[in-house]
Amino acid sequence: MAGRVQPRQLAFALPHAESLTRDDFLEGPANAAGLALIDAWPEWPNRVMLLVGPEGAGKSHLASIWAEQAGARSTTARALDLAAVPAALATGALVVEDLKPGEFDERALFHLMNLAREDGAFVLITARAAPAAAEIELRDLRSRLRALPVISLLPPDDGLLRALIVKFCADRQLAVDEAVVSYLASRIERSYAAARQAVALLDSEALRLGRPVTRALAAELLRKT
Structure with a gap:
């Protein structure tokens, strides 16, 4: 009689908790500038700051730490809506995650940056890279983004x-x-x-x-x- 085929054990992708507190942030030379930015708030050089770095570099972790400190709301660049900008800035601080050229409403971001300056609000924008001038169609927004201070997270040592x-x-x-x-x-x-x-x-x-x-x-x- 032929031998039985042993059943293959299935692996299920169970959710796992990833802590985004300050205590769980791994510090190193690669992310020192990003951590210094968070620690320096509210003494930032600009009301709107751009935090850039490769996938998994800790941008969301740092944004989460800052949001806890500043009482900031959070949204993604893709979800940013022109009509919803005032409500997004209601607490005086906002995280805008994952800015990708061509994947967000340029008018909404421009309105957000203007309103943040008028209201004295703070905005932390994260992206994998600073948007190049050629990637932004709205001229005024292009100028504003180019003027933003950029804090870079580097590959890990x-x-x-x-x-x-x-x-x-x-x-x-x-x-x-x-x-x-x-x-x-x-x-x-x-x-x-x-x-x-x-x-x-x-x-x-x-x-x-x-x-x-x-x-x-x-x-x-x-x-x-």
Whole structure:
């Protein structure tokens, strides 16, 4: 009689908590300028500031810390609506996340910047890169954006990369030892996104295979990617 085929264990993508408090923010040379900006509020050089950095660099985390301090509301650039601008600035502070050229209402953002200046409100805008002049159609907005102070978050150094791996594992309640952290840090791309993706892959595969997260498992997975 033919042997039975063993059922494959399914891995379910369960939600995991990611803390965005100041205590859980990982400090390093790469994000020192961003953290200094948050700590300097309300003594900012401009009422509207632009915080830029690669995917996963901590822009949302810093924005969350500032929103807690400043009593700021939060929205995305894509959701910004001309008619809703006054209500968005009702608390005197607003986070506008993920500014991408061509994916937001230019008139709404221009009105927001004007109203913030008139009302003495603060606005923190996050983006992966500062918008280039050629990407903005509204001339007055183009001029305003070019004049904004830009605070940049840089790619992580080795120390921050290792700390990120540990944090992402802790967020998923994964028990890992130094061997796993060192192996990943020495072999993945030095970026926030790569660290997050590597930990997510380890988590899902460990669950699917019913195995603990070890250096051996990490080596197997990275060889396949």
